[in-house]
Amino acid sequence: MTDSTEKTDTLKVGPYELKSRLIVGTARFPNYQVMLDAVRASGAEMVTVAIRRIDLQASQEAGVLDLLGGDYQILPNTAGCFTARDAVLTAQLAREALETDLIKLEVIGDDETLLPDGEELLKAARELVDDGFVVMAYSNDDPILCKKLQDAGCAAVMPLGSPIGSGMGIRNPYNFQIIREELEVPMFVDAGIGTASDAALAMELGCDGVLLNSAISGAKKPVVMADAFRKAVEAGRAAYTAGRIPRRFYARASSPTEGIVQYHED
Amino acid sequence: MTDSTEKTDTLKVGPYELKSRLIVGTARFPNYQVMLDAVRASGAEMVTVAIRRIDLQASQEAGVLDLLGGDYQILPNTAGCFTARDAVLTAQLAREALETDLIKLEVIGDDETLLPDGEELLKAARELVDDGFVVMAYSNDDPILCKKLQDAGCAAVMPLGSPIGSGMGIRNPYNFQIIREELEVPMFVDAGIGTASDAALAMELGCDGVLLNSAISGAKKPVVMADAFRKAVEAGRAAYTAGRIPRRFYARASSPTEGIVQYHED
Amino acid sequence: MTDSTEKTDTLKVGPYELKSRLIVGTARFPNYQVMLDAVRASGAEMVTVAIRRIDLQASQEAGVLDLLGGDYQILPNTAGCFTARDAVLTAQLAREALETDLIKLEVIGDDETLLPDGEELLKAARELVDDGFVVMAYSNDDPILCKKLQDAGCAAVMPLGSPIGSGMGIRNPYNFQIIREELEVPMFVDAGIGTASDAALAMELGCDGVLLNSAISGAKKPVVMADAFRKAVEAGRAAYTAGRIPRRFYARASSPTEGIVQYHED
């Protein structure tokens, strides 16, 4: 019998087990129906929803939560928080409202770029871990910061490919390689993914999963794009486990591989 | 009803209709069984086999043809030919032996790089088209050469991503964009694909299909890699038809997109 | 009269004025003579020297300082410090020994990658600025971190192109563009520069200067390479001020520029 795709390639994030390695967001879809269809087409089991410090009952998020709550693991996130204090309060609010210790931690440094503030992020991560949260930390692609987030007890570290909503893909694959060497907890790419090949590349670079939102919600055909990402994440994962051919300068079997980019070999 | 993946996204190459946009080769597999399992896992309908100017009955290719012939459309190729004359003779031999007008035309300029010789390629393409062949031409990523191959009557033009067997992916996506604008016949990427994300990117750049061999046969787990490519080609095709988000410099909705790479928008 | 290169294109870093935009380090040269010749060939006015927490009199650095001190502005650096506390103490030692408030602040997170630890770096920068130092901060290419270093009062911010000694060039030009938009204080690229074109590119991306060491000291012919960097920094600066042509998809004057990378336009 030859090799075959492993049937039980599950991913553990803290106490959670995921068969799908794609986590999707729910913001900025044309309407609820498209959102629901796209989330289904994506194959995701975990769905992230922004929790703002307002009355959840009256918010748009409440509607999203009602629609999704039964079928998906909700991953509340602290989008829009600019300080550790804000993020911690938002996480606590999410825990009360949703009865989950799971939190995607975002602490933003700048409302133009939406890039993370590493200093505040570390502060919030430490506090939330101490308070019993299962923290998935949205981070810059800074290997030292990612390592410190792991050391702080985060259940997953989620470096950005490029700024939120930019669709610029993974601007620095080299950093992802370094981060992969540094981390033992799961690594997701979170932010910047624009299209299917970006997601496949992320998995080939050793990411354990992909989190995205606007690449689906902002596509011309969101449901088709959700299907594309489902396949791309599976493809990238399979390629990673299959062990790609080395890059060679050119064709000869005997040609040296020196001088050639090689992102990953098992 | 929201958008959905088109059910009947077939590709026509001359008189042939393909549902799978992946064409795979049969060379350099560990053994026949792995080759057969990988070809099946790839989902390909068309399989390319090198025809050498030897007695087909006694050759290794004969075995391959026996194994595959019933289930797959065989695409004979002229690998190893260095002149138009050699390639034309090999194509004629293939036609007699396999009773097909279909030919993947390769004319190599150099046995170190295995890069195509455009001048001899054009000569052979013109002669084979005149002789009634359905020619799929393996070409350099030179937009003018690709256009001349189309003008010569080729049924498909197949620029390389990088040298055969190099696994270097698509070295010049920019040329693929120009070629896509120049061509009306199907465009395949042929040669250089190393991993799943390369294939997804090729489709997002507007390729109608992907042809590869050593990326599967040389992987550590060829059957898992074949499955990866099947999904990657589908993912890239879906992303292409779904209409990706534009690239933005950063997050703001109002931020200008100028100054940013954008490979493809519908 | 047509345009000409500005004669007085000086750079101010805190109270210091520099005519050369290249700062070079003194470590790892084959011998002192090559070091001196290379520093001279580089045209640098400012030279960086590592201050370790040992008796300066007895150290190798002492010899370097004696050789250079009269002719160059010495920029002491805190290479090898892993905590804010270490870096602050080293800076104070340097101030006493060299009678200068100028300090290149490095706080390293990891002795494999030598990447900066942003959290400790910020702590040290704030303390040193409070203590009256003119701080030039070696940083990750994280736009928010760079902004916070400026807000802390640093006189210059010096993001890395890639890890120290890697010679990988600027791995993420996109971040440099964002940082350039965020900063008003001078921006240097510090670390990762491997060859002349890397330095020219840095300047074209809007860097005010380039700091490097091993690209010169580790070259086969250090003095020739120093000359190369002198010219490359001048070339990149001139190109930046000259206003490059826009990138176009292809040749036509009327062709749209959409879809094309454009790193910088004035």
Next chain:
Amino acid sequence: MTDSTEKTDTLKVGPYELKSRLIVGTARFPNYQVMLDAVRASGAEMVTVAIRRIDLQASQEAGVLDLLGGDYQILPNTAGCFTARDAVLTAQLAREALETDLIKLEVIGDDETLLPDGEELLKAARELVDDGFVVMAYSNDDPILCKKLQDAGCAAVMPLGSPIGSGMGIRNPYNFQIIREELEVPMFVDAGIGTASDAALAMELGCDGVLLNSAISGAKKPVVMADAFRKAVEAGRAAYTAGRIPRRFYARASSPTEGIVQYHED
């Protein structure tokens, strides 16, 4: 005595010797004075001028030739020719008018992209070499085509970085590395150079020289940009001869270099 820049680093193209490795064009400058100032600032000894099949006496080129002829080696070119026949006739016209066997051969395949037509180019090159011309052939970055141009007797082969006037730089450095291995005659990059770092990179990839026009004539300050290119070409040449440090994955002296792009080592 330590290493130093070679004083006599001249380049031979056929019978011509060049101290400057930059060749510039004269088209599309705001006016003659800017053109003259820019050509002087570039340090070029050889200047290329388009010869069209019109009465040279009455043409704009005539003025250019009068202005430059005494001080520079004129390199007539066949810009605007679409067939071998046209190019050969234009070259013969240039020889008569300018009394030089030197010709920059361009045969264009398409007036949108201005990309070369390799088939016609080869035909023209063979004919002109037979007729005693010193042919510098503007080519695609196709290694086999470049090799065939050398075999045809061309004195220099000049692959494009990207389409004429695009300013896209060297889209495929990998091909330049392959071409460098294939060629013994001088290799210039011709077309696509946009800014100083592009020119430095070209030289570091092993080009013997750089030919450009619109990167200078189209800059906001053409004379400053000409100065930038003079320095960039010298910088890239010096870096090439100086022997750059190898790329390493990261800092450790002992770290392996595998997995890293390395364009060139002596």
